[in-house]
Amino acid sequence: MNIIRTVREMREMSDAFRQAQEVIGFVPTMGFLHEGHLVLMREARRICDRLVVSIFVNPTQFGKNEDFGRYPKDTEGDLTKCSQEAVDILFLPSVEEIYPEGFQTRVQVLDLPRHLCGLSRPGHFDGVATVVAKLFNITKPHCAVFGQKDYQQLAVISRMVSDLNLDVTIVGVPTVREPDGLAMSSRNSYLSLGERQEALCLKRALDLAGELVAGGEGDPLTVQRAMEALVSEMPSARIDYIRVCDPVTLDPVTRIEGEVLVALAVHIGKTRLIDNAVLSGVRRDPRSTRPTDERRTS
Ligand code: AMP
Numbered sequence: 001m002n003i004i005r006t007v008r009e010m011r012e013m014s015d016a017f018r019q020a021q022e023v024i025g026f027v028p029t030m031g032f033l034h035e036g037h038l039v040l041m042r043e044a045r046r047i048c049d050r051l052v053v054s055i056f057v058n059p060t061q062f063g064k065n066e067d068f069g070r071y072p073k074d075t076e077g078d079l080t081k082c083s084q085e086a087v088d089i090l091f092l093p094s095v096e097e098i099y100p101e102g103f104q105t106r107v108q109v110l111d112l113p114r115h116l117c118g119l120s121r122p123g124h125f126d127g128v129a130t131v132v133a134k135l136f137n138i139t140k141p142h143c144a145v146f147g148q149k150d151y152q153q154l155a156v157i158s159r160m161v162s163d164l165n166l167d168v169t170i171v172g173v174p175t176v177r178e179p180d181g182l183a184m185s186s187r188n189s190y191l192s193l194g195e196r197q198e199a200l201c202l203k204r205a206l207d208l209a210g211e212l213v214a215g216g217e218g219d220p221l222t223v224q225r226a227m228e229a230l231v232s233e234m235p236s237a238r239i240d241y242i243r244v245c246d247p248v249t250l251d252p253v254t255r256i257e258g259e260v261l262v263a264l265a266v267h268i269g270k271t272r273l274i275d276n277a278v279l280s281g282v283r284r285d286p287r288s289t290r291p292t293d294e295r296r297t298s
Helices: 007-019 035-047 075-084 124-139 148-163 186-190 193-198 201-214 220-232
Strands: 002-004 024-029 050-055 089-091 143-147 169-173 237-245 259-268 271-280 291-293
Touching (some): 002 007, 007 050, 007 089, 007 124, 024 035, 024 124, 035 050, 035 075, 035 143, 050 075, 050 124, 124 148, 143 148, 148 259, 186 271, 201 220, 201 237, 201 259, 201 271, 220 237, 220 259
Parallel strands (some): 024 143, 050 089, 143 169
Antiparallel strands (some): 237 259, 259 271
């Protein structure tokens, strides 16, 4: 595994791969790697010839009172995991390398960030879109792999790639979970033992939504309220949002019909956690009240 810290060297390496007709797969991360990240790497490895992984804790996607300064780090552990996954290039730029003095450009997707996490984290998705656009230009991938755990991020990046005609294929990978259902996240390391148990309420709330929708519930507010009641039972939980929305536009839905995204963000103590599921609502024949389709996915 080759560790590269400068933009110049990274571009030269990607140019060489491209000249050799090799397909470059890219997985951007903020490090403190867990199985969720490794699954993305394996997917990129499976569909590409070369695997490039970046670890960069991007300051522009953190708000003033967020955890940029204390984001968990384990450089040694990350290096071991990357070499075990046969990563070809680990790109480890400094903040100055990505944002040299005078930097003043921003990539902004307009509508998708006006929902869900974008409301409580103003500017977050501008930071994400900007750094991902830069990383694409530096690593020049044919294909980039992202987790559906960060559903809105995946939607924003897919939109940016389409809107800017970027020549990269975006691949989404389902959320990887702990055996008890908690979505893996670097931020889980902030949780105390008690909070770790309470954090299971996110997945339980999604499961409850799944049961209600599979049972024919068509009112998003009823689903949201049931989820809120479940989460509110946890003493350390503070709900940021629980929403049933359109999986493409992220607009709230007024009826659950066809596919919907159920997404939530909950503070457990001081740690903000997110999770989501795509559910298939019961389709109703417009001429009767009889359900015509009873599929459900998660
Ligand atoms: P991060 O290091 O948190 O910025 O995440 C880097 C990439 O890993 C993003 O595409 C995330 O969506 C993805 N990711 C993080 N956690 C998971 C998970 N539990 N399952 C699948 N992908 C994940």
